[in-house]
Amino acid sequence: MHEYVASLMETVKAKNPSEPEFHQAVQEVAESLVPVIERHPEYRSAALLERMVEPERVLMFRVPWMDDDGQIHVNRGFRIEMNSALGPYKGGLRFHPSVNLGILKFLAFEQVFKNSLTTLPMGGGKGGSDFNPKGRSDVEVMRFCQSFMTELHRHIGANTDVPAGDIGVGGREIGYLFGQYKRLANEFTGVLTGKGLNWGGSLIRPEATGYGAVYFAREMLKTRDDSLEGKVCLVSGSGNVAQYAVEKLLEFGARPVTLSDSSGYIYDEAGIDKEKLAFVMQLKNTRRGRISEYAEQYAGSVYTESDATESDNPLWAHGADCAFPCATQNEISEEDAATLLANGVSLVSEGANMPTVAGGVQRFVEAGILFAPGKAANAGGVAVSGLEMAQNSMRYSWHREEVDERLQMIMADIHEACIKASDRFGTPGNYVNGANIAGFLKVADSMIDQGLV
Secondary structure: OOHHHHHHHHHHHHHOOOOHHHHHHHHHHHHHOHHHHHHOHHHHHOOHHHHHOOOOEEEEEEEEEEOOOOOEEEEEEEEEEEEOOOOOEEEEEEEOOOOOHHHHHHHHHHHHHHHHHOOOOOOEEEEEEOOOOOOOOHHHHHHHHHHHHHHHHHHOEOOOEEEEOEOOEOHHHHHHHHHHHHHHHOOOOOOOOOOOHHHOOOOOOOOHHHHHHHHHHHHHHHOOOOOOOOOEEEEOOOOHHHHHHHHHHHHOOOEEOEEEEOOEEEEOOOOOOHHHHHHHHHHHHHOOOOOHHHHHHOOOOEEEEOOOOOOOOHHHHOOOOEEEOOOOOOOEOHHHHHHHHHOOOOEEEOOOOOOEOHHHHHHHHHHOOEEEOHHHHOOHHHHHHHHHHHHHHHOOOOOHHHHHHHHHHHHHHHHHHHHHHHHHOOOOOOHHHHHHHHHHHHHHHHHHHOOOO
């Protein structure tokens, strides 16, 4: 490891103990930036990375709420306002039992560079709670969201910090959060994205992350005079990102064969077609059921329960051409990465945030396959959130085709920025380095322009 990176990581780990995901995210970026730091010592002398790894502000608060039986619960709420050099803090809220300070700092750190890549004026942030909405009634979720926003509202605003959804925070939760913000702030403003179409939301926003991951994959394949037509694709997850990745894969002539949730995964060798995808959307978005019901509905598909004691995930053991991890962080182990390569996968586009462990990323890069890191491949979601902010500012809504066209242009621009940055700093074709460098340079130069703040 380069001596500067080693020194930086020693400091980061000492200041942020027991936060392995945050350490992992910082190390990946820092290692990519070695050639930049060597060529531009002014970035090191300005201590830019040292400043970037420290959030500008960390908020942590209690969230008391009452369930339908009158039982009182107390959860923790968080908001990490990481970096505002490019614009208002922008990033999702995650409601999941696994949420803690370290995971949100990793997500906020990644968000800074992801938002930079979109070319839109957005800083980076992230937030959420260890509240689990699964199995809770709509009224319980509303009570929690109202309590959460009662504290958060004083720290956010359309020109300060604009949260969005993430795992566990969909249209229902955004609605309850926005309603409480409006009540407390006495204003109707674009303070949240992912809103309903009737009250300030943007067309294509639910689809954007999944669509974007597929659009980015298409751009990568173009560099090898190839396309998604006829490609067998492994997709993990079954939420918005996975659903709309499958929808766009079908549109481009690919054959997606897997989906998953926390309980297990389904494999359908015949392919998940439009009819089957409609079933999944109804199952997950309306009935909030488990993916195992897919195997009960469609003969020929196989359901496999997840096993937390195993180091590998059998979803990644099926033969395929492409993989789209769309579930959660570190879902592809180094062993899984080796299996994917052995089975002929030549493209991986990360729909989730950091779904591949560091060793797995290294294997993909060394193998020379087309590998798109999440901060580039899944930037479509926050890109359309930025477009939603623009529409809210204008009090105007664009047509579906216009938003989709802008999304495709943004993903193509991100791809081009990654290629140019990796070429410029001596690692052609390395999308990890390209994304990290391109995202860093814009933020770093803006921080220098704004002085020591």
